Amino acid sequence: MNYNERLSGNEAIAFAMKQIDPDVMAAFPITPSTEIPQYFAQYVANGEVNTEFVPVESEHSSMSACIGAEAAGARAVTATSSAGLALMYEMMYVAASSRLPITLACVNRALTGPININNDHSDSMGIRDAGWIQIYAENNQEAYDNFLQAMPIGEHPSVRLPVMICQDGFITSHALENIVLLDTDSVKAFVGEYRPEHFLLKAENPLAIGPYDLGCHYMEHKVQQAEAMKGAKKRILEVAAQFAALTGREYGLFEAYRMEDAEIALVLIGSSAGTAKVTVDALRARGIPAGLVKIRVFRPFPAEELAQTLKNVKALAILDKAESFSAQGGPLFAEVRAALYDLEPRPRTVGYVYGLGGRDITPAHFASVFARLEAIAAGGELGPVYSHLGQRG
Incomplete structure (x- = not known):
């Protein structure tokens, strides 16, 4: 009961x-x-x-x-x-x-x-x-x-x-x-x-x-x-x-939120997904095919399943709430990007590190990421593959 x-x-x-x-x-x-x-x-x-x-x-x-x-x-x-x-x-x-x-x-x-x-x-x-x-x-x-x-x-x-x-x-x-x-x-x-x-x-x-x-x-x-x-x-x-x-509560290796026809999407972990979903819904209301994948299980990593979910996405942003100091992005970025390697064609992919030490993340931050993804999906320059989101200049 x-x-x-x-x-x-x-x-x-x-x-x-x-x-x-x-x-x-x-x-x-x-x-x-x-x-x-x-x-x-x-x-x-x-x-x-x-x-x-x-x-x-x-x-x-x-x-x-x-x-x-x-x-x-x-x-x-x-x-x-x-x-x-x-x-x-x-x-x-x-x-x-x-x-x-x-x-x-x-x-x-x-x-x-x-x-x-x-x-x-x-x-x-x-x-x-x-x-x-x-x-x-x-x-x-x-x-x-x-x-x-x-x-x-x-x-x-x-x-x-x-x-x-x-x-x-x-x-x-x-x-x-x-x-x-x-x-x-x-x-x-x-x-x-x-x-x-x-x-x-x-x-x-x-x-x-x-x-x-x-x-x-x-x-x-x-x-x-x-x-x-x-x-x-x-x-x-x-x-x-x-x-x-x-x-009646369903769980998988990850949650695919509004991914059925998504052309631009985010991948992230944890509570920030709730904030990102608000942004996805707002973009969908404007006719923009945005989606989100929230990783539930990081180990074992669901590489094959993620690749299938993301194979039709044109531009993808992977967001890490941890800095790996690899000079190449965060740990989630490395895992997801590797999972997409064998796709043909594969999404054009960028990585962000955000929220370190409790730094707030807002719908406006996610909206800025999606705006960048829209430009990339339309054939624009990829720009820096690894960057930080929400830090002061």
Whole structure:
């Protein structure tokens, strides 16, 4: 049964955790994700969950505790942001390479320096190649729904990878929105019990977790990880179909918004998509064939599916809320442009980095990008392929 509630994004994630009732939560506070363990610790104190809450001395320890719990056969969750995720860096690789399906709520925040506590995607993009599945939300409803889908994805025998559920710090994490919640019994039935095949406390099958791996085995294990990430795409879609049957809310690898006949389009991630949709609708009202693709799943990257969706677009702008310092654009730009390489003809493509450190993005900014795309689609000069949007001169 669905029912309506008004929650912030952080409350929505904490409530999803409460409904799932994981075995272990290990956490260390950091803005803007602090509220998630704060709310959840209250559920623990009130006896509303059976979870073992482990307050630790750092985010490195938080991920270490989750790794130990998952390796022992428990279902473990945590939450962090920005420098907290960076401090977990070493252990993020350990979790993925050990094939431990931990679920992490990442409330995206800029990394220092200079010191900044506001939103961009530099934290999760900085760890994008650690082997974690990454799923992004536009709004609070998606944050809640994505978290419920994380465990059926990551824990499946064909995947067995950790999952990072991302939402934009303060923009969604602290803003109140009306969302639709599932009843707890439905959540428990959908998520299911965690029944790992192998774990440290299984006496009849002793094993090691994260052993020293020499050159004779290391590459084979990395290939297994890579194949699991490929297989995760299918599992993500299977879980989305099951979730749609339960809730009526449909999810895919990305959302194609008004793309049926689009000739100019944007590709971006996160809450900015809501603002961009306003601009798309305004342009459509004027007869301009604009569209938008909002990436939901960044790892595994939906390259083939994106190419099919974008193959008829004449001019495309890819917008990153993180700077990769490659001198060639942001990480999303590199991935999307590579995905389009084999198309003939392919869209003429430009990349923007925007919104760093919480810099506002408005419909007027998106309108200026679409105006440029119109000129490019009409045969105009491409201009600089990589630029920044919204910075002062």
